[in-house]
Every structure is written in structure tokens, then in C-alpha cells.
Amino acid sequence: MSTSTTNTVDAVDAIVVGAGFAGMYMLHCLRELGLSARVIEAGSGVGGTWYWNRYPGARCDVESMQYSYSFSDKLDQDWEWSEKYSPQPEILAYANHVADRYDLRRDIQFNTRVTEATFNEAANRWIVATDQGDRIDAQFCIMAVGCLSAANRPPFDGLDDFQGPVHHTGEWPHDDVDFTGLDVAVIGTGSSAIQAIPIIAAQAKSLTVFQRTPSYTVPAWNEKMDPEYERDIKEDYPAFRAKARARPTGFYFPFNMESALDATPAEREHQYEEAWARGGLPFLGSYGDLLFETDANDTIADFARTKIRAVVDDPATADLLCPDNVFGCKRLCVDTNYYQTYNQPHVTLVDVSENPIERFTTTGVVTNGIDYKVDTAVFATGFAAMTGSFDKIKITGRDGLTLAEKWRAGPRTYLGLSTVGFPNLFMITGPGSPSVLANMIPSIEQHVDWMVDCMGHMRDVGAATIEPTLTYEDDWVKHVNEVAQVSLRSTCSSWYVGANIPGRPRVFMPYIGGFPIYVNKCNEVMTNNLEGFILKGAAKTTTAPRTRWTERWRVPLDMDIISPAAIAAKRVPVV
Numbered sequence: 001m002s003t004s005t006t007n008t009v010d011a012v013d014a015i016v017v018g019a020g021f022a023g024m025y026m027l028h029c030l031r032e033l034g035l036s037a038r039v040i041e042a043g044s045g046v047g048g049t050w051y052w053n054r055y056p057g058a059r060c061d062v063e064s065m066q067y068s069y070s071f072s073d074k075l076d077q078d079w080e081w082s083e084k085y086s087p088q089p090e091i092l093a094y095a096n097h098v099a100d101r102y103d104l105r106r107d108i109q110f111n112t113r114v115t116e117a118t119f120n121e122a123a124n125r126w127i128v129a130t131d132q133g134d135r136i137d138a139q140f141c142i143m144a145v146g147c148l149s150a151a152n153r154p155p156f157d158g159l160d161d162f163q164g165p166v167h168h169t170g171e172w173p174h175d176d177v178d179f180t181g182l183d184v185a186v187i188g189t190g191s192s193a194i195q196a197i198p199i200i201a202a203q204a205k206s207l208t209v210f211q212r213t214p215s216y217t218v219p220a221w222n223e224k225m226d227p228e229y230e231r232d233i234k235e236d237y238p239a240f241r242a243k244a245r246a247r248p249t250g251f252y253f254p255f256n257m258e259s260a261l262d263a264t265p266a267e268r269e270h271q272y273e274e275a276w277a278r279g280g281l282p283f284l285g286s287y288g289d290l291l292f293e294t295d296a297n298d299t300i301a302d303f304a305r306t307k308i309r310a311v312v313d314d315p316a317t318a319d320l321l322c323p324d325n326v327f328g329c330k331r332l333c334v335d336t337n338y339y340q341t342y343n344q345p346h347v348t349l350v351d352v353s354e355n356p357i358e359r360f361t362t363t364g365v366v367t368n369g370i371d372y373k374v375d376t377a378v379f380a381t382g383f384a385a386m387t388g389s390f391d392k393i394k395i396t397g398r399d400g401l402t403l404a405e406k407w408r409a410g411p412r413t414y415l416g417l418s419t420v421g422f423p424n425l426f427m428i429t430g431p432g433s434p435s436v437l438a439n440m441i442p443s444i445e446q447h448v449d450w451m452v453d454c455m456g457h458m459r460d461v462g463a464a465t466i467e468p469t470l471t472y473e474d475d476w477v478k479h480v481n482e483v484a485q486v487s488l489r490s491t492c493s494s495w496y497v498g499a500n501i502p503g504r505p506r507v508f509m510p511y512i513g514g515f516p517i518y519v520n521k522c523n524e525v526m527t528n529n530l531e532g533f534i535l536k537g538a539a540k541t542t543t544a545p546r547t548r549w550t551e552r553w554r555v556p557l558d559m560d561i562i563s564p565a566a567i568a569a570k571r572v573p574v575v
């Protein structure tokens, strides 16, 4: 299905918004369940995040062998990743392979944006409207809109007058952007910028980086896939997946549960050096208390700053690049030659922390009274995280309540799966679930599997709607907030708390209690006859939910690492 311009109302069992990894897997499962479905996708192809983020250097910072679907061992065995960390084109190729392999495209309507979703209380169904004039009627409305999909484009004065091209990393053009011979501005120094800057610098005549807050970044030490490593994992991929799922992050890496404060300075130095040499996000697993005790965190932050100063030649530039906030409080970045880039004579770092960007001129960017002449600008300015994609759609539930109104003071959900007032509306990796704090693809699969069992159960018992109760939702929101308070992560101005964009409510949005505890909770709710939810219209109330899909998430938990006692003792390395 490519596009539609009909004004008639089509009816399906489920409408899915978004054809990224979440929407694709949901479609696959809905078909297996025997439900009819239509997926609406704004882009011209599948892949979601990996469709939109085509900026130079875009690459996943979760290892390739762990960043893929796990629902089919055959798929796992057939696909081969070429590098330790996959570049964006390869992940997009994988998404396309999956779409072809499972014949997904025939139920995906591309180049179409959902504009409104309205719950019709009389019919107990959703009516979804698109910018192509479609009106689709469905029992279930499933939001697979992504957590980092609504690009943040700061409205700088004069931007409309700027003569050169402006590209946001999250909405990158499909044609190659060639920076050869150009004076380039990059605004922002988060994960996207840190990947793009070394590549852009290699092409540009000059590169000026406008930095508001420096990030901590750890070298990726990316390399070609080691065939022996790949072979070992593929010998028993399900066991490897199970091991990963039992970790707070939903991906496997060695980590140390001991306290940084119990180690001597020499021991810490040794530990950090070894972890730095392995590189990537697992660096944060050097000790168990790094995200809980400020004194412990200071030790890793000091180590990271020493590494920056050892690489960057100019002391003033090195000072600017050294963060002074909690290490790992904002999302840790992973890089290839980021700091080295600032040793090149044509690369300039401009601090806009005290003197923000004032405006664009026709030919440049002005801050602190200085007009930096540039031919083109790259906005690496991030996203309205977690709720931004919901905000773009007018979602109206029972009694005319809109989701934007309900979430005005911050998102409220039960388990990050659904929200009171919006029956039969599911959100994949929604706020209140581990989502961005865990490996995204397992997070997606676990949510979809839970939802599919839930929808199957509703069919079994003849239920028309499902909706959480306010008490259970309130308790979950309280729990999400309490757990967040335990972590230093709740203390800084990150996108996790909506602080990157003026005017957004400050609430820690993802669930920080760890993936396995969360999965356990979801399983328990399912087993307890969907505890905390009200099913309306059910004819057979005694039938227990079948757990065809969720069964595979019942992995033995490593309770030393993820038990409530471990959380209370502040010994849960969360990445």
C-alpha cells in the first residue's frame, strides 16, 4: 500500500502509527494473531529512527549482535553484521530486509502522517485521520511513534533569512550532503553531533561548533565484526539474548557491582583504564554506585576529564570540552575521534553557554557580538523526547479529553503501556517504561508481545475495551518518580526530564528501575488477569490470559543485580 487519498472510512482491527522497528514488529504479530492492521508511516520507507537519522557518522552505540530483533532464531542466524557497532545504512538495510522477509509493506501506508486520533465512545473504536484525507476506524490504536523522533529546531532569530542550507540531524536529506570546501556550523554537542563532527570536519573548509553544554563521551573502538565472536553467539543466540534480558539495560556487558569508593585510587585508575580500553556505554558499568553516589561519580568524571585534556592540545579548548556535571547524568555519548577533531586548525569550538546564539544573519551565526560566517548549518539540537511525537497528533480520548491536556504537567501512564481516559490506546516504549534507558529493540519486542497477548485475551473473552484504573496508574507514576529520585540521573537538565526544550514540564520520563524488574512486573500483571486494567464488555471473565508471546520474557532474573534490595542499596548500574 503506498498512499491513499480516499475520504471513506476504512475499518481494521488495529491501526499502528509508525513503521520503525516497533511498528514493523507490531504488524508482524497482529497478523500472527489474526487481526487486520494498517500501519501509517510519515516517511517513504521503513526503519523509523534509522530512516530519518542519515547524518554523517550515524551509528548505533549498542553492539550489533545485540541490536536486532530476537523473535526469530532463523532471522538471527541469517543476518550478518559487518562491524561491532553498525552504521545507519546497515541498520536501515536490516529493517528493509525484515520488511521484505515478512512481506510487511502491503499493510504499510507510506508518506502519510496521522493528524488526529479520536475515541468514539458510542462505538468503542478509534477514528484515525491522516494528512492524506484518510479516515480509518479501528478497535485498537497503537502508537509506535518513537522516543526520539520529534526534532527540536530552536527558532533562532533571522533563521529564515539565512541563505545557506540548514539540516537537522534527525531529518537528514536522502541525497548526500557534501560539505567539501564549505564553512560549516554545527549547533549542539550531544550524541548526534559527536558522531557527525569528525566526519564533517574531514570534508569542510572550516567547522565552527557551537556548544551550550559539553557531553561526556567514551571511545567506541569500533572494528570489523570478529567472526569468532559472531560464531560463538550464533551457536546459542537465545541463551545470549536471555543473558542480556536479565541485565538492567537489556543488553549484556561485563560490569562491576563494587563501590568506587571502596577501591583505592590506584585500583580505580586500573579499573577505569581497562573499561576505557573496552570503550562504549559499558564504561559506566565500571562500578555499581556511579549513578547513585556523587563522590563515586566524581572519580569517573575526573578520569574522563583527564582523558580529554590528554587528547586536546589547546588547554582553553580542552577546558571548554570538559563537562562539570554528573558523569552519565545526560545520556553518555560514544565517539570515534571526537576530541582529536579539535586539534585540527580549521575546527573552532564556540562556547554559547553564557552568551546564547543571538541570531542568524544571511551569512552567519551571531553570538557574543561576533558574526561567524558560514555557508551551511547543521542542527544537532536533539528532540522533544518521549512525548514530542504524541504532541504532534491530536489524540482525544473519553469525554473529549486530549492527551496533551492530560499530560500537561508530564506524562502519566500505567506501565508506560497505556493511560487512563484513552481505552484501547497502546504506546510502544511509552513514558513510564524503561524504553530509552534500555536496549530499544528488546524494549519494543517485550511491549509488543505483551500487547499482543492482551489483545488476544480480549478477543478470547469478548472484551470491547481495556483501560487502566486511576489508582494503578497513580501508583505506577509514583513508583517511577520514586525510583528516579534514587538515581543521580534525576538531578541534571537532560532530555530525560524534558529540560532541553524551554517550557516542557520537568518530569523524569523513562522507568529507571531496570529492564528485568519491569518485565517481571508486566508478566505479573498479565498473569493476575490484567491486574490494574478494566476490561469492558467481556463475556467470559474467568478465562485467564494466554501468554503465547510474553512467555519468552520469563527469563531467570539475576536478583543480585536487579532486586529491589539492590536498588535500595543503590547498586544497580544503569546505562
Ligand code: N01
Pocket: 059, 060, 061, 062, 148, 154, 169, 187, 188, 189, 190, 191, 192, 193, 195, 210, 211, 212, 213, 331, 334, 352, 357, 380, 381, 382, 383, 436, 495, 500
Ligand atoms: O540530541 P541531544 P542528540 N542552542 O539532545 C544543544 C540518541 N542517539 O540528537 O545540552 C545551542 O543529546 C544541546 O545543548 P544542551 C541518544 O539517546 C543515539 O545528539 O541542551 N545548543 C545539546 O548539546 C541521544 O542522547 C545515538 O545545553 C542547543 C544538543 O543540542 C539522543 O538520541 C546517536 C540548543 C542536543 O543534544 C539525542 O541525541 C545519536 C540551542 N538553542 C543519538 N538547543 C547512538 O546510538 C539544543 N542545543 C550513537
